[in-house]
Amino acid sequence: MVKNPSKKTISFYTLGCRLNQSETTVIQRTFENDGYHVVDFNHPADVVVINTCTVTENGDAETRRLVSKVNRLNPSTRIALIGCQAQMQKEKLAHLPNVQWVVGNGVKMGLQAIVEATEPQAPPQVITPTIHRERFTMPAVGIDRFHTRANIKIQDGCDFFCSFCEIPYARGRARSRVFDDILLEANALAAAGHKELVITGINVGTYEDEGKNLLDVIEALEQIEGLKRIRISSIEPTTIPDRLIQKMAEGSKLCRYLHIPLQSGHNTILQEMKRKYTVEEFSRFVQYTNNTVKEICIGTDVIVGFPGETDEHFQQTVDLLKTLPIHYFHVFSYSKRTMAQSGHLPGAVDPAVIHQRSKTLRHLSQRKRDLFYQSLVGTTQEVLFEETKGGMAAGMTDNFVRALMPSNIDLHNHLKRVDLISCQGSTLLAETSDSLSHAHSR
Numbered sequence: 001m002v003k004n005p006s007k008k009t010i011s012f013y014t015l016g017c018r019l020n021q022s023e024t025t026v027i028q029r030t031f032e033n034d035g036y037h038v039v040d041f042n043h044p045a046d047v048v049v050i051n052t053c054t055v056t057e058n059g060d061a062e063t064r065r066l067v068s069k070v071n072r073l074n075p076s077t078r079i080a081l082i083g084c085q086a087q088m089q090k091e092k093l094a095h096l097p098n099v100q101w102v103v104g105n106g107v108k109m110g111l112q113a114i115v116e117a118t119e120p121q122a123p124p125q126v127i128t129p130t131i132h133r134e135r136f137t138m139p140a141v142g143i144d145r146f147h148t149r150a151n152i153k154i155q156d157g158c159d160f161f162c163s164f165c166e167i168p169y170a171r172g173r174a175r176s177r178v179f180d181d182i183l184l185e186a187n188a189l190a191a192a193g194h195k196e197l198v199i200t201g202i203n204v205g206t207y208e209d210e211g212k213n214l215l216d217v218i219e220a221l222e223q224i225e226g227l228k229r230i231r232i233s234s235i236e237p238t239t240i241p242d243r244l245i246q247k248m249a250e251g252s253k254l255c256r257y258l259h260i261p262l263q264s265g266h267n268t269i270l271q272e273m274k275r276k277y278t279v280e281e282f283s284r285f286v287q288y289t290n291n292t293v294k295e296i297c298i299g300t301d302v303i304v305g306f307p308g309e310t311d312e313h314f315q316q317t318v319d320l321l322k323t324l325p326i327h328y329f330h331v332f333s334y335s336k337r338t339m340a341q342s343g344h345l346p347g348a349v350d351p352a353v354i355h356q357r358s359k360t361l362r363h364l365s366q367r368k369r370d371l372f373y374q375s376l377v378g379t380t381q382e383v384l385f386e387e388t389k390g391g392m393a394a395g396m397t398d399n400f401v402r403a404l405m406p407s408n409i410d411l412h413n414h415l416k417r418v419d420l421i422s423c424q425g426s427t428l429l430a431e432t433s434d435s436l437s438h439a440h441s442r
């Protein structure tokens with residue numbers, strides 16, 4: 001309900017990672033709680049918030065493109081640019097037309113109060129204070145009406161300083177959310193009907209709050225009634241305790257899913273990247289996990305074109321990814337970032353070569369994903385359905401495959417055991433003979 005009908009309209013756009021999405025949802029709730037009316041990004045609004053990303057040059061360019069689009073839709077919109085690019089490139093962003101606020105990561109969760117305190121004719125407000133290492137809480141519950149799975153932020157920042165990455169500057173040093181504050185939000189999300197929570201953060205394996213670690217968080221979430229699945233969005237390979245793998249193997253609420261960034265399949269490049277493992281250690285871990293957790297889906301991130309990456313280095317990455325039980329990869333073209341140490345390394349790779357390497361890995365990823373999907377034909381899996389359209393219900397298994405099943409009724413937010421009967425591209429076709437009487441809708 002709109003508390004104050006004279007309040008303004010606002011729209012949101014999120015660039016970048018799942019953590020940004022999770023934060024936007026919470027920020028949106030703080031505005032809604034104050035009576036703002038949230039409209040679609042393609043509709044004119046009084047205030048537009050863009051939660052920016054600076055992981056690559058493309059992310060930077062996307063902000064400028066979005067600002068132009070907003071100005072074409074409504075030249076009197078006041079624009080707030082918040083997040084990573086705002087933290088790193090405040091001068092550039094403050095000069096873009098109609099940008100009223102540039103708000104960094106340390107204070108962006110308080111955006112609503114900043115917007116309210118700004119006079120209509122005020123000059124651009126640039127607020128990007130230094131981010132301190134402090135435990136934190138979140139200002140609202142991120143109930144997400146548009147997605148079946150809800151994100152829950154438990155951690156921010158990073159101390160690892162990988163040489164290609166600006167995150168320790170854009171988001172500050174590693175810090176963790178107050179343990180009880182996580183549980184408060186998780187309980188509220190479960191009470192609102194969310195059956196799956198996705199744990200998000202920058203380096204979630206380093207979570208630490210008054211002696212509690214990531215496993216403590218997962219075990220506490222498992223106790224919450226109504227919550228059926230807990231998924232970890234992405235985790236650094238060196239921070240995964242063995243107990244976590246055992247939990248997946250035991251069939252707990254923890255999804256059989258791991259996204260662990262590899263970045264390169266060659267030790268020389270890994271060393272230059274300042275990653276904390278060797279190819280051999282990573283491989284052993286992936287093999288062990290795949291042997292321990294039946295039907296687990298393992299995904300990874302790879303960077304192509306890191307300075308000094310030769311054809312031989314790249315080929316070793318391809319060969320490794322071909323042989324390891326990794327089921328898909330996100331491929332990133334190397335992008336020089338101002339604060340990242342790798343900016344000083346010699347051996348820049350030709351953009352045409354980067355493009356070709358990226359294409360090679362994307363094709364390989366698609367093939368491996370298809371093979372994984374095919375390997376699940378004939379198995380029974382539990383699917384959390386997300387939508388029903390044109391007589392077909394679509395959802396995800398806990399091991400992160402998309403399943404489609406004929407249905408004449410809306411299965412949104414129903415959890416059902418289904419038989420996977422065939423594979424069509426990147427979708428598995430499912431059927432069930434169960435009655436729906438046990439399913440609960442949100």
Ligand code: SF4
Nearest residue numbers: 158160161162165167
């Ligand atoms: S682990 Fe490395 S890549 Fe990941 S956020 Fe930290 S510094 Fe960046």
